[in-house]
Amino acid sequence: MARRLARIACLAAILVLALVETGPAASAPPKRVLIVVMDQMRPEYVDLFDMDNVRMLMDDGVSYPNAYLGHMAAETVISHNVMTTGLLPKHMGWSDEVHRDVENVLGGGPGAFYVTSSFASTDFFALQSRGGYPNLGDYVRSKFPGRKFAAVGMKTTAAYGAGGPRADIIVTMSSRRTTTTAPCFGTLGGRFRGPAGLNVPSYIAGTGECGRFYVNSDTGNTYTTGVTSPAWMYPLDGNRFVPGFDPAHLGGDTWVADAAIEIMQREAWGGMLVSLGGIDKSGHMWGGITDTDTYPPGSPEEMAHERFIAKNADNQLGRLVQKLRDLGQLDETLIVITADHAGNPAQKFHGLDGAGRGDFNWYYGRDADETYLQPQPQIQPLIATGNVAFNYQDSAIRTWLVDQSLGKKQEMATVMGTLPNVIATYYRDGDHYVLHSSTTSTPMTASERSWWQAHGTELVDTMAAPWAADVVGLLSDDTSYGVAGDHGGAQRPVQRIPHVMWSADAPAGARPAATFRSIDILPTVLAALGVENRPPTDGVVRPVYRCSTRVSAGLRGAGSRVNVQARLLGRPLASALVRFQGLGIQRTVRTDASGLASANLRPRRSGMVRVTVPQRGLSLGCSTSVRLRAAAGTAGGGAGLTGRP
Template structure:
């Protein structure tokens, strides 16, 4: 969406185990890969958070369809790992590793080596970690591994790897230690009386006076031009300062099921202030400015709007007609998807301009960090603001750290689980539990006997189709038992479940895992996290200018993304990866 001067213009835009070398890595170790003729010298990854592949055809997403239909598309791509969540995917994509080899495996992290200094085996919520925290735990059994930024630095010295998005944990897990520029929205600030940049007097929503809490660009090496003041009045905040007041929820706090996880101003939606558009529009505009101004070889643009909308309204079930010109309409899944597509069109145009002006070619990758399911069978609390306490359960006598090295122990926020999850702790052995479209539980007593007892108890919880317990060596999950499944559920489960669950077998990971029926959730009405096909399926498109359209049913897992990018760019891997390279048609 362009930054235009009227609400009508905004509306028009809106509607328009053991780590083994892969064959590729093994071959590359002994035989340097020749640089392909006219290989791309830049890569842009555009991630649509929680985009289900069907949205591209279901909604008005012509830009996505154009790149998909003229690029190489893996139409059977799936994550191939758990947990199927944002905080996992961004590092899987940039490392080529499964979660068990990348340092953390889920929304929760057991600090078995006490790297955060809060005590061995203390539990931390990974979505609250800082950039420094992620850099600290990005290690495979204590050994740091290269990521996309490292490979690009080695091939193109002096160039930058840039990450930009709304969410701190999405941006910072992808950036890690070696990313150069990381831009995300700051924490919420409330000074609406002082001049910029300390205060923002100009960030109330048009038609909604007051309610001026705001966010601005923050992160690592944020370019000064993104924090510049208003060009016509330096006492006012500039373009990348946006309203994020919780009071401006656009009806999501009063409606069900959105009240489980309501909106907050223009953090994930554009809004109706043309000088301060938020959400994915904010992300794309910032990305394009950096494309034009920086010398870069890699950029990761993560668009969070679909995710927020789908969580609130039930993902695939959010089909009622909406007017995307209104603030309330913008909060819905179709409007978010169509706005994300407008941003993709802008990004493609910017990439083509960069290729013309700076030379070379840019490889564009379109994907998602996870799919989604509608929680038709919903097993969490339906109370307002219950999303986080549905997802996370920490017994009050234990608590959970809300961040890594600088966090505080929270013994209240996450101690109000649904009755079913409370029953899981009937023997007092649960240290922490995370539940969404799966249940993952960490135990105090981790003996085989204790894990069997919890896995058996978990098998009796509502919605569970199978439970697994981590073996004594910690490198594999043993199937404890199953319940009745539908034919389609059993087919997917038999083909994929064991390998997906095993990707969580690490010291920091859960001790017991329960998989759920399709269209079943404990968290919110549009959810992810588990092994069901709908939360595992993701779009996977590779495009360069002049590419020939090619769709393939070849098996593709998200850990394959990095080795495939490196192969397309003629870059030889220097470390083992869990993914393998695929050939792209040019």
């Protein structure tokens, strides 16, 4: 991949003793951003499933080994809106797979329950509008007038969550169509899905049914997953999540990439989020990281398993990058690779393993149009209290109560602690959760306790809002109450996600020690694009680029005057610390608004002084050395400094 280096004009010095420069400096910030979300991807998949295109971007860009999702619920329906707003779920308007509409925003009555994965676009848009917050699309249009923002994904939860009501284009898959007289029913071999969304372009929607973006979605076409344990709990429905074998109507992540490529080459776009959902579906069916077997090439079994699906997702990423290159847009695009959550295998499983059991394992309750009242025995102690209004359990257990008094919350938390593999229980108190107990039926392992002490309460608190669960039970690693592979909770395997930032000017192979959470994506992207008036968010700007420095040194009285010009992405790096170390000197100054810092130094002997700009904000930091002469007439050190300390 192309990498551009730019040089910066040097400063004048009274009498130059040294002139050094370090670090590449971009000539301009990126002009567009592409965010590729790999649903339920774990960092280990890169090597486990030979994801060469992800690895190439990691090696040629910046990868964050300490990245983690940073919120609950760890779900697609939550994380995509987090990414494009920089807000924690507690500030979004909904924060879980189940939503208690306390403000009656959706019109079903105050306190009505909804399954958010079944939201229509109008439901998403109503809650997003009620929140009144901007998202990435708003900033793209403001920064680049005339440019469009698009969200593309086969899951409505991803596309509508990321796009919001003001998106220029949202492309997703429709609900399953069952009309047997429709032309597509015969052509595609059963029930089918077509393109849907917001402002769907005609070149994707087509002028009639059975265009390229219509795919088989028949529940009789499961690639054997409908009759095979454990996948049968949540089986495939045709080619919604896999490409399939019809070259004219490929589904899954190939469908998503094809739609995104059409938008790239036909629209003046400034931002796009592309959500690839195949890895998640396979992970739910088989367990994800434990699904490593190989199957005959071209077989239905191969199509349905993680190795093929992860590799196909990687191939689609490669196609997106290649299209940017073909369009001449690669060097001006910031590419973000991330996941909306990771996942863990259900090696400790507390659902019922049977055909079609997935939703009934996950949900217990009733909303306006869905009823789930066939619970697994493991949650019966909660139900037996007579105080469960709704329950959701995946890799964590969340309970909404009928009686929400403090005493009833504490009572339910006590019962929660008796359930298998519950390691900590919480009850909600306004905008935060209170730890009820970490002494439960299942003691934590040392590694679980270490992660929980660092992140458990932090993660639970991110979803605390009036619409959120009243009581929460965190589960041990590799535990699920839902299906064979799951997410949603606070476990390290669920929270640890890959995160990569690539641009033509990002330092190849950088691995910052800084953490990176999903809430940090928006502020970091906006900083990289040069959006000056960034909004207050729950996230912070994380380092992506090396700064560059131009250092000049000249004689000044008995010592030397050293000038440092610091820049980042072609702009002055203002208010940055500059450290001088060596030859008995330990000094720090701060750059002014023009990125300039100056110091009068009196080294004890001639030699090299290290000049360092530490990591801050978007800057990964940079350093160089400058040679100075010993201060005349001094046996010791000492220096007079200018600039702001």
